[in-house]
Amino acid sequence: MHRTRQIAKKALWLLYLAVIKLSWLLYFVARKAPWALYNLSGARHIWEMAWPRKTNDPEYRKPPTVFLWAIGLYAALYGIAATHYESALDRVENRMGALASQLATGNDKAFENLIEQLPRIQRMPTPPEPRLWSPPSVVASLLTEEKNPAILDWTRETVETWKSKLAGLDLQGIDLSGAALREAKLSGAELRGADLSGARLWGANLSGAWLWGANLSGAELRGANLSGAGLEWANLSEAWLEGANLSGARLSRADLSGAVLGGADLSGAELRDIRNWRQIKNIKDANLLGIREAPEGFRAWAREQGAVELEPAAWQAYIKEKYPGRK
Numbered sequence: 001m002h003r004t005r006q007i008a009k010k011a012l013w014l015l016y017l018a019v020i021k022l023s024w025l026l027y028f029v030a031r032k033a034p035w036a037l038y039n040l041s042g043a044r045h046i047w048e049m050a051w052p053r054k055t056n057d058p059e060y061r062k063p064p065t066v067f068l069w070a071i072g073l074y075a076a077l078y079g080i081a082a083t084h085y086e087s088a089l090d091r092v093e094n095r096m097g098a099l100a101s102q103l104a105t106g107n108d109k110a111f112e113n114l115i116e117q118l119p120r121i122q123r124m125p126t127p128p129e130p131r132l133w134s135p136p137s138v139v140a141s142l143l144t145e146e147k148n149p150a151i152l153d154w155t156r157e158t159v160e161t162w163k164s165k166l167a168g169l170d171l172q173g174i175d176l177s178g179a180a181l182r183e184a185k186l187s188g189a190e191l192r193g194a195d196l197s198g199a200r201l202w203g204a205n206l207s208g209a210w211l212w213g214a215n216l217s218g219a220e221l222r223g224a225n226l227s228g229a230g231l232e233w234a235n236l237s238e239a240w241l242e243g244a245n246l247s248g249a250r251l252s253r254a255d256l257s258g259a260v261l262g263g264a265d266l267s268g269a270e271l272r273d274i275r276n277w278r279q280i281k282n283i284k285d286a287n288l289l290g291i292r293e294a295p296e297g298f299r300a301w302a303r304e305q306g307a308v309e310l311e312p313a314a315w316q317a318y319i320k321e322k323y324p325g326r327k
Contacts, residue, residue, distance in 0.1 A: 074135065081130040081141040088126040092151050096121050100158055112169055115162060118155045119174040122147060147175070167205070177215075187225075197235075207245075227265075237276070243323065252293075261286045263323060265315065271298065283307050285322055287315050 099114050099121070125145035130138045156179045159166070163184035170190040177197045184204040192212045200220045207225045213233045221241045228248045236251075238258040248268045257276035263285040271277075272293035284306030288299060303309075310318055 074138070077142065078130060078132055078138050081127065081138050085127045085129055085141055088145075089148060089150075092121065092124045092126060092148060095124070096151060096154055100154075103158070103162060111162075111165065115159075115166070116170050118158065119171055122152055122155050122175050123173070124148075124151070126151075238281075242282075243319075256280050263319065266291055267312070267315070268292065271295065274298075277301075280305075285319075289315070 099117055103111060103114055105111055105114075126148040127141040127145055128137065130141035132138075152175055155174075156176055159171075159174070159176060160180050163181050163186075165185065166189055167185045168188040171194060172190050173193045174191070175195045176199050177195045179196075179199045181199055181204055182202045184201065186209050187205045188208045189206070190210050191206075191214055192210050194211070194214045196219050197215045198218045198220075199216075201224050202220055203223045203225075204221070205225045206229050208228045209226070210230045211234050212230050214231070215235045216231075216239050217235045217237045219236075219239045221239055221244050223243045224241070225245045226241075226249050227245045229246075230250050231254050232250055232252045234251070234254045236259050237255050240260045241264050242260055243263045244261075245265045246269050247265045249266075250270045251274055252270055252272040253275060255275045257279040258281050260282045261280060262282040264283075265287045267287050267289040268291070270292045272295075274295060277295060277298055278301065282305075283302050286302065286307045287310055288302055288307050289309045289311065291299070308315075308318065
């Protein structure tokens with residue numbers, strides 16, 4: 001018991017000393033911090049340049065100016081980055097502006113040649129925009145280049161405006177993510193590697209379109225016509241394909257995880273090595289008549305989930321009864 005008291009007294013004494021030392025340290029910092037800030041920030045140097053001081057004072061110590069040099073260097077780098085960014089952006093905007101102003105031409109061939117330049121304009125890189133109060137953005141603007149978000153938005157809006165005249169055009173690799181393309185005419189269009197993720201394509205005509213490796217994740221394709229479309233290696237994860245026409249489409253190695261295929265027409269579709277088909281969210285009432293090269297077990301699994309196999313006339317009658325509002 002006596003030993004315990006001794007240990008407790010010693011611990012309290014050490015704690016008391018620690019509090020005293022910490023208090024002195026805080027007092028010292030509180031006294032010195034304003035001077036240190038005044039001296040090291042360059043404010044003292046600026047003051048002495050504006051206010052005369054005693055010359056040849058033996059106790060005089062020249063104020064450090066490294067902070068001022070750092071600010072000057074950063075300002076110069078920001079100026080270079082901002083100029084570089086504006087120059088690159090102006091170059092792309094001028095090209096896009098010239099293209100947009102000519103799209104109203106009555107010459108169909110000229111229109112096609114102009115609209116097919118959009119993917120190339122999208123790929124023209126610009127530095128990311130530097131922000132004065134963000135040093136990492138300044139460094140990134142000096143050292144890297146990327147697709148410009150403003151140009152991407154402008155090109156998407158252009159495609160949305162002319163969505164009824166896109167059939168058969170070469171738009172390979174175009175970024176139309178999130179674009180509003182309801183009832184767009186894209187039949188036979190070249191869309192290999194295109195980004196259509198999250199695009200709103202309700203009732204769009206994509207029959208015979210080439211969509212090899214395209215990203216259609218989360219795309220809204222309700223009632224869209226994808227008959228005969230080439231969807232090999234396409235990403236259809238979380239895509240809404242309710243009531244879509246996929247008859248004769250080629251879906252080899254397409255990713256169908258989370259896809260909604262309720263009431264879709266898959267008759268005659270090629271399904272070789274489709275990926276994540278067990279993760280399809282809904283395939284009820286989809287027509288599987290004549291599907292080709294489907295993975296082992298797919299047909300039985302789909303039938304268990306409510307899919308059907310009906311001839312065209314019977315399919316139309318079935319759909320009209322099940323979905324009376326569908327066109």
